[in-house]
Amino acid sequence: MSEAAGKVALVTGANKGIGYATAESLARAGATVLLGARNAQAGMTAAAKLASAGLDVHFLPIDVTDRKSIEAAADRIAEDWGRLDILINNAAVSPEHGVPPSAADPDLLRLTYETNVFGLVATTQAMLPLLRAAAAGRIVNMSTGLASLKLTSGRDAPFAFSRLLAYNSSKTAVNAVTVQFANELLDTPIKVNAANPGLCATDLSNGKGRPPSEGAAVAVGLALLGEDGPTGGLYGDSGQVPW
Template identity: 35%
Template sequence: MSEDMRVALVTGGNRGIGYELVKQLAMNGFKVIMASRDWERGHAAAQKLKASSLDVSFVVMDVSDTESIRQAALTVNEQYGRLDVLINNAGVYLDGNEKLVDMEPSILERTMATNFFGAYHVIRSFLPLMKKHGYGRIINVSSEYGAMSEMSYQGAGAYKLSKLALNGLTQLIAAEIKGDIKINAVDPGWVSSEMGGPSAPKTPTAAAESILWLATIGPEGPNGEFFRDGKRIGW
C-alpha cells in the first residue's frame, strides 16, 4: 500500500453530517471507511457514493459495543494497514424536557455510552494504527452544549454532560500522544439533520466543510483545541 494513500474513517457515516464527511473526504482523494451500526443502511449509503466513483467502503461498527469496535479495527488493519484520519461523529440526543435528576438514569447511561465511551473506545482501538505510521488526525464532533458555561443552565443534561466529557477526553488525549498525531474537538453548529431537525439553519454540507479542515492540518496545526467554523472557541 503506497505511503501517499490516505485512509479516513467516519463513525455514524450513513446519514446527516457523517454522510457529508464521508463524501467530502472521498472527493478530496481519501479512501474512506464509512462506519455504521446498521448494516443495511450503511451498505446502501456506501453503495450510493461508490456509484459516483468515490472510493468508499463500509464497515459495521456499533460504538456502544466494544467488541464491534475491536472487530472493525481488525478489519481496517487487515484491509489497509493504516488510518490517517478518524472522525468520531456518531452521537445520540435522547433528552426530553426532564431535569437531569428526574430523568430515567438509563437515558444518561445510554447517552454516555455512545457520545463519550463510544469515542473513547474507538480512539483506543484505532490509535495503534496511527502510531504505527507516526501520523494521525482525530476529530471529535462535539457541541457548544459541551462548554463548561452551558452547565449553568438546565436542559439537555445528558447530552451536555456527554459532550463535556468528550471535550475533556480530547484535551487529555492531546496531552498524552506524541509525534504528528493531533486530536481536536469541533462544534458543527445547529444542523438540519435527523438530530437537529428541519428548521436548523446550517446544511450538513456546510457543517462538514467546517469540520474537515482539521483533517489535513500540518504538523504545526492545533492540538487539543475546540473549534467552530474554523475559529477557536473556549471550553
C-alpha cells in the first residue's frame, strides 16, 4: 500500500505549475487531494482534469489573502473529511520586474508578503486543528534556494545574481516561519519543513527550468516523511539546503 493511501492533502495555489504537479503526484500516490485555488474557474478545470484521469482530486476554493476564504476552506475540510494529513503551502506571487533592491517598490513588497508570508501563516493556523486531528500531520512550505542567506551572500555565492528583493526575502521569511512552527510542534507527531524545488518551468520563472513534476517530487517527499523524518529544515533534491 502506498504511503499516501487514505491521506487527505491540501495543496494551495494548485491550479498550475508546481502546485498542480504536486497535487497530481500526491493523488497518483493514493491521497485524496484538495486542489486549492483562488480562481474558481481555473481550480475547477484543473481538478476536473485530474479527476478525469481517475484520481481522487477535489477543487477547494481558497484565497490565502482572505481570512474568510481560509476559514471557509477549513470548515469544509472539517465537515467533509474531518482531518487534514498534509498541508502544502504552495501559493505564491512574484510581481517584481527585475529592478535592483534600491529601486524596489515598497508596495510590491507588501503585496508579495501578503500572499507568500502572511497568507501562509494564516492558512497554517487555520488548518492546524485539522492537522492535529490526523495521526501524523505534515506541513510543507514551498521555498527556494534564492531564500538561502548562505547561497545568496557575497560576490561568489551561487545565487548572488538574483536581486528579487520582495520574492527572495519573502521566502527567507517563509524559512523562518517554518522553523517557528516546527519548534512549537516538536512534541507532536506533526513535522514542518520547507521545500526547495529548484528552477522549474512555471509562470514565475517565465517557463525556464526543469519540469514542474521534478520540483514537486521534493515537496511530495517531505509530505510523506516517516516518523523518523526531519523537521524544521529546508530540503532539496540532494538533501538539506543551508539557511
